[in-house]
Amino acid sequence: MILRGKAWKFGDGISTDHVQPGKYFHLRGNLPELAKHVLEGAREDFPALFAPGDFVVGGRNFGLGSSREHAPTIIKLAGLGAVLAKSFARIFFRNAINVGLPLVICDTDQIQEGDELEVDLEAGIVRNTSRGAEIPFSPLPPFMVRILNDGGLFYHIRKHGDFQIE
Amino acid sequence: MGKTIAEKILSEHSGKDVSAGDYVVVNLDFMYMPDTSSPLTIDLLREFKMDRAQYPERTVFMFDHCVPAPRMEMANWHKKVRQFAEQVGAKVHDVGDGILHQVAAESYIEPGWIVVGGDSHTCTGGAFGALATGMGSTDLGVAIAQGKTWMRVPETLKFQVGGEMPRGVYPKDLILYIIGQITADGATYHAMEFCGSTIETMDMEGRLTLCNMAVEAGAKFGIVASDEKTREFLRTHGREKAYREVRPDPDAVYEKTFEIEATTLTPVVSHPHQVDNVKSIEEVEGTSIDQVFVGSCTNGRAGDLRLVASILNGKKRHPHTRLVVIPASRRVYLECLEEGIIKALVQAGAAVNSPGCGPCAGIHLGILGENERCLSTTNRNFHGRMGDPSSFVYLASPATAAATALHGKITDPRKVL
Numbered sequence: 001m002i003l004r005g006k007a008w009k010f011g012d013g014i015s016t017d018h019v020q021p022g023k024y025f026h027l028r029g030n031l032p033e034l035a036k037h038v039l040e041g042a043r044e045d046f047p048a049l050f051a052p053g054d055f056v057v058g059g060r061n062f063g064l065g066s067s068r069e070h071a072p073t074i075i076k077l078a079g080l081g082a083v084l085a086k087s088f089a090r091i092f093f094r095n096a097i098n099v100g101l102p103l104v105i106c107d108t109d110q111i112q113e114g115d116e117l118e119v120d121l122e123a124g125i126v127r128n129t130s131r132g133a134e135i136p137f138s139p140l141p142p143f144m145v146r147i148l149n150d151g152g153l154f155y156h157i158r159k160h161g162d163f164q165i166e
Numbered sequence: 167m168g169k170t171i172a173e174k175i176l177s178e179h180s181g182k183d184v185s186a187g188d189y190v191v192v193n194l195d196f197m198y199m200p201d202t203s204s205p206l207t208i209d210l211l212r213e214f215k216m217d218r219a220q221y222p223e224r225t226v227f228m229f230d231h232c233v234p235a236p237r238m239e240m241a242n243w244h245k246k247v248r249q250f251a252e253q254v255g256a257k258v259h260d261v262g263d264g265i266l267h268q269v270a271a272e273s274y275i276e277p278g279w280i281v282v283g284g285d286s287h288t289c290t291g292g293a294f295g296a297l298a299t300g301m302g303s304t305d306l307g308v309a310i311a312q313g314k315t316w317m318r319v320p321e322t323l324k325f326q327v328g329g330e331m332p333r334g335v336y337p338k339d340l341i342l343y344i345i346g347q348i349t350a351d352g353a354t355y356h357a358m359e360f361c362g363s364t365i366e367t368m369d370m371e372g373r374l375t376l377c378n379m380a381v382e383a384g385a386k387f388g389i390v391a392s393d394e395k396t397r398e399f400l401r402t403h404g405r406e407k408a409y410r411e412v413r414p415d416p417d418a419v420y421e422k423t424f425e426i427e428a429t430t431l432t433p434v435v436s437h438p439h440q441v442d443n444v445k446s447i448e449e450v451e452g453t454s455i456d457q458v459f460v461g462s463c464t465n466g467r468a469g470d471l472r473l474v475a476s477i478l479n480g481k482k483r484h485p486h487t488r489l490v491v492i493p494a495s496r497r498v499y500l501e502c503l504e505e506g507i508i509k510a511l512v513q514a515g516a517a518v519n520s521p522g523c524g525p526c527a528g529i530h531l532g533i534l535g536e537n538e539r540c541l542s543t544t545n546r547n548f549h550g551r552m553g554d555p556s557s558f559v560y561l562a563s564p565a566t567a568a569a570t571a572l573h574g575k576i577t578d579p580r581k582v583l
């Protein structure tokens with residue numbers, strides 16, 4: 001699968017409170033509405049800026065903090081294509097795969113705001129077409145790729161009846 | 167080759183001889199969720215027609231973040247969860263019972279168990295020599311329906327802490343110090359095992375505080391081996407039969423060992439807006455504070471409130487500094503009522519609310535206004551965590567919180583002890 005879109009840069013330590021600000025707690029039962037506020041905690045005007053398929057590009061430890069799955073869910077629902085970061089917090093990492101949001105761990109210093117990117121999930125390469133650079137990344141563990149390809153963990157379990165870990 | 171506690175428990179539960187780096191599917195001993203993440207879990211279980219609980223007696227829903235319901239939306243979440251729990255036969259701890267991790271510690275978690283919770287601070291339960299970790303709504307949904315989950319066996323970081331902690335220094339200072347040293351992603355995907363003479367003499371309340379904050383260094387588990395202190399806690403909570411010894415093998419392999427000399431520790435404060443932004447009390451002393459909050463799954467236990475009450479003892483909070491106190495559970499609340507702690511706090515000018523999370527997650531019962539500063543005994547100080555995005559949260563021990571409430575500015579607790 002090859003994803004294409006524009007890069008939106010965020011710094012290190014973007015927490016789930018940045019992705020889904022606590023002040024919208026009461027909207028958690030209304031995910032489409034909540035998605036209109038995606039990443040507002042980090043950049044107030046962000047929801048009005050990006051186009052469908054664009055990428056969130058973070059630094060270290062993206063998604064730290066609360067276990068709220070609403071964070072990756074609204075990134076996906078808002079139409080963003082994937083999150084690229086140098087590293088991810090553990091719970092966010094699982095949650096994103098579980099809801100079918102692709103994550104890429106790579107050297108995001110090689111990406112600037114506005115760069116056009118092509119993310120090849122199978123080959124493990126981010127092509128920065130604005131800069132003619134190729135950034136390699138290690139693919140996810142095979143078991144997690146299976147969950148992602150099935151569309152998320154619930155689809156995975158519905159399809160196979162159990163975890164297909166082997 | 168010897169095993170760490172994480173490797174031992176994951177081997178037992180998967181029926182295989184596993185070590186760090188292996189992937190396993192494990193049966194779960196206990197699954198619990200707060201009122202914030204369970205509504206989404208229930209929607210998903212219904213959508214995928216998996217609305218059942220494999221082990222209803224081990225599945226517990228707790229109402230804690232939004233209690234009593236501050237808004238209609240949340241009242242409706244509660245209705246949904248009560249109805250679902252009844253449908254699948256799961257247990258509910260309703261409004262007023264307390265914060266999920268505290269209730270889990272008091273009434274459920276046993277040494278050697280694998281526990282998953284729909285909240286990041288589920289790692290608190292590792293204080294029993296158990297593996298407890300937080301997950302999102304989907305993982306919990308599948309765990310509830312299937313009674314199992316998958317895990318990667320983590321590498322373990324060992325924190326060997328020796329010596330007596332000086333006056334004015336508490337387990338909260340120790341864990342903040344550690345997080346300041348290894349940073350907010352220093353233990354990502356790892357287990358943190360706390361051991362050494364300081365930990366052996368630390369009571370369960372302190373161990374719960376340590377393990378609670380393991381996730382703030384990115385860890386999957388915070389773990390303390392079980393011992394007589396664990397047994398004693400279980401006994402006083404009517405669960406002595408649950409005791410078993412869980413320790414690492416003497417030749418267990420650790421990725422890294424950190425040695426900490428507790429006698430050299432001092433009170434510290436985590437400065438906004440990152441937990442690992444840890445400074446000595448001297449660096450932040452004198453910062454004026456609008457609100458002090460004492461509570462949460464980190465430091466809302468009876469010992470914490472007792473300490474605060476003993477420092478405030480007959481005095482009044484500073485007129486410019488609000489003091490909000492929330493006992494972590496009904497049991498804590500009752501214990502504090504019986505001992506006169508609540509009365510002392512109210513007389514000192516505290517607003518005491520009924521058990522729950524309250525302002526910790528910025529939902530209600532004491533959220534912050536523009537540019538306000540709060541010194542809090544909680545575990546997170548991210549931008550806007552406790553209210554307005556321009557507000558500031560400083561994390562510290564209950565003693566520092568009490569000293570600060572007295573003086574209206576961040577104060578070294580050693581000056582009031």
Ligand code: SF4
Nearest residue numbers: 287462463523526527
């Ligand atoms: S007290 Fe705070 S950190 Fe603990 S469970 Fe509640 S909201 Fe989360």
